[in-house]
Amino acid sequence: MSVNITFLGGAGTVTGSKYLVEAEGTRVLVDCGLFQGYKPLRLRNWSPLPVVPGQIHAVLLTHAHLDHSGYLPLLAREGFRGPVYATAGTRDLAAVLLPDSGHLQEEDAAYANRHGFSKHQPALPLYTRKDALDCLRLFRAQPMRRAFSPARGWKATFFGAGHILGAASLLLEVAGRRLLFSGDLGRKDDVLMNPPEDPPAADTLLIESTYGNREHPAESVLDELAPALQRVAARGGVAVVPVFAVGRAQLLLHAIATLKAQGRVPHGLPVFLDSPMAVASTGIFTQHPGEHRLSAHEVQALARAATMVETTEQSKALANRHGPMVILAASGMATGGRVLHHLARYAGDHRNMILLTGFQTPGTRGARIAAGEPSVRIHGQDVAIGAEVAQLRTASAHADAPQLMDWLRKLPQAPDQVYVVHGELGAADALRERIEHELHWRARVPEHGSTWPA
Template identity: 55%
Template sequence: MLTIKFLGATGTVTGSKYLLRSGDEQVLVDCGLFQGYKQLRLRNWEAFPVPPDSISGVVLTHAHLDHSGFLPVLVSAGFRGKVYCTEATRDLCRILLPDSGRLLEEEALYANRHNFSKHKPALPLYSEADALRALEHLQVVPVGHEFSPAPGMVARLQLAGHILGAASVSVRCAGRTVMFSGDVGRPNDPIMRPPTVLGKCDYLVVESTYGDRRHDASDPSGKLADIISKTAARGGVTVIPSFAVGRAQELLYEIWKLKESGAIPAALPIYLNSPMAVDATRLYIKHQGQHRLDERSCHALGHVAHIVNSVEESMALNRRQVPMVIIAASGMATGGRVLHHLKSFAGDSRNTILFAGFQAAGTRGARMLAGETSVKIHGEYYPVRARVELIGNLSAHADADEILGWLSHSSATPRQVFVTHGEPAAADALRLRIAEQLQWPCRVPDYLEQVVLE
């Protein structure tokens, strides 16, 4: 009997984890952190729904923390198998996971030093050392090649666009094929190549981050130039919370083009305050076959911004009350160095806080875009007087039309489609469109629901 259990990414865009079980063999597809609302984040601390040492293998779709960031916890709890992924995903995980562990440790130390945590002492979910141990389990598999994550299961990865190394995963077992979309990229993304055409499958698990909307068809670079230029003219600072992988590189590319064309002042200082974003940017040269950028553009990514290497340099930026652009992680303002910049710059009406892409419910980004006049950071409330802007169509996720376009190339109708990785309204909207336009049986699963794949 083949079953699938939904251990995350149900009713939310975070915590992606899907457990396939056949007899005594279990394979986990994705191993992501829950983010956003506190009741979601608390799931990261709960006992794992199945004994980690009973899982034969893990397959990662890509390196973003909502898909990979729980690996150190799983390994610390007893998982001993291999974690299969593309080479670029391996390379990015080597950057993202240790950095995540360091940030969690720094946040716990900061909470203890300033005594704002309810826990005595505050502890990190995992440490940098835990993350480094988890990396030892990574096993690179070539794109398009078959491999066995567990006896009786045969899997294959195909590129999905979105970010470097991102893949969809097909798993064949007991005469049935289950496809996991991962995060689906855009067909006309300025940097990433389009996702590989969806093949035939019996069951499909598809993401729905933008399942209820279309990306704005206008050129995002025009809005980016307008926001940066007007902020600088006011004498203000543009702070851009950004994911270190994917979003940061697209922002750097767009800003480089704007400077080249004269759309923003050539002398305006640009700061990239994310060490892992710097490391990730270098990988675009190594994996040039996966994206559209030529060598000159890749070089520009690494040189258009001043690199902030140390905590001291980061703190010094907060004292510079002059026009500039600061790009810093994290993309939804849930942690990282950008929080210190928000504390320094959100209270000044000359400044702009610019979000570039989806903000999950319950995150600081979502609350600021909703118009909250103060934001809680490190146990204290800080006023928000800066302009808060959003450029939604810089997203690396396919929108609803683009997902439908990707699905429509399937050569056969799946027996069942499961819509996951979306807020409730987005997931249900995509479910309805798939059912009505493609005539495919489709449903939205619940958290911890288990389904027999007949």
């Protein structure tokens, strides 16, 4: 019996991860992500999948980031009724991220309708907060390293991948074939997360390639962050810091608290975490002490590292404050959320700073800011960028190219086939070339929508 994989996302791009595995008349979807970035990619979210959602037997999530889980509410609304298997950490984070995603989409549609800048009349959300809450009932948490059956005749096992809380690589066994999905792999030197576990033996491997053509700097995030905050504090400016609510927000809180304790950043520099999702995600760290490097004391210190801003009124009140101050707000690539209001308020002043904290998917507002564009469009208006733009190169939660190669070398045996996924074409093809030349394995960068044997 043949086993096939159809690449419905995460092929030639870092977003929209969806891998449909078919064998013995059963369909299992590995990851269920939203497309982000360029408009042609985002439009894919509105196009029907080539498989009827009700004909998918189960979904398995490698982790909770929206580019891996954010399509799930729509899949369920369109008829998927099967179980969603994930680790407990992924389930807990998804319970925060997915409803927030639905809420933000409703808010953005309502804002567009009030101000009349959408081409659609009326503008509609892709899905709602209620859709997200409904899909959470489908989750079935599974422990790491313990095999379970997602469908009759199938076996699945999660292995720790680092990256964020609950993140896992997935071994899927069916019809005599072993398929290994790396998921997003973390760094062995990550400040927050434990390193990825060694991979198990597999016949077919899907490896992420976000940093497939890059190497992380040798300096620490503390050494890179300190001078940036010193500069903006010295000139009385405001640092607007787009953060990913899960992982990056907690890393920055930990780093800022450490720098203040070391006297490298003014102890009285006000810091605000303006993201209910990030506030809730920070609390989840206390529930999963074995999955990260922070001690109980350090986890508690995260909550004291900033003023937690939760209500809309509290967020709006920040506009009446004067610098110096630091505002951490989602989203991490400035694609939506409260950070847009802060950018609109502070981006024009040369005393201020926009501090980008990680990979910016091409086509996103964050990528345009990083590229030095003189203005960006926010809520239908062109906003001039007069503030200093800085980008942290050390804060990534993804393994870089040498670390990806090190993980691959730990496979007990060479796989029959490697599919290089979850990377822009340049990064994916660079990693494919290294795999072929250094490991002498057969590797391919699949095209979106293509089907290949597993």
